[in-house]
Amino acid sequence: MPASVSWPRYLRMFGASVLSMFAGTDVIHQYYRPDLTIPETWRVEDRTAGQRRGCCC
Template sequence: MPAGVSWPRYLKMLGTSILAMFAGAEVVHRYYRPDLSIPEIPPKPGELKTELLGLTDPLQTHNSKQH
């Protein structure tokens, strides 16, 4: 057995750690309250708060300079 512990103790520690992980995920989920709704119309570029602002696509800037 790993680390020289018995099967019952190993399973108890495994179960406890999994329960603690699930409890922590639940606490974080309830604290941050993610928006799980799906919009009917996709957002336009730049409207999402998850996008990196200030960065541009090098191909777009290169093509716009040629015109």
């Protein structure tokens, strides 16, 4: 018996806390709407062209 409560009560409280956490993260995710697009990266030609000019990057 964790926390001096019965197992069924403990499991109900644990389930309610997990569901509450999932609901809260979903609300925050919907509110802020993160930008999940992948930015376009440099092409291989662009990287090698920078090295030919003496650029260290």
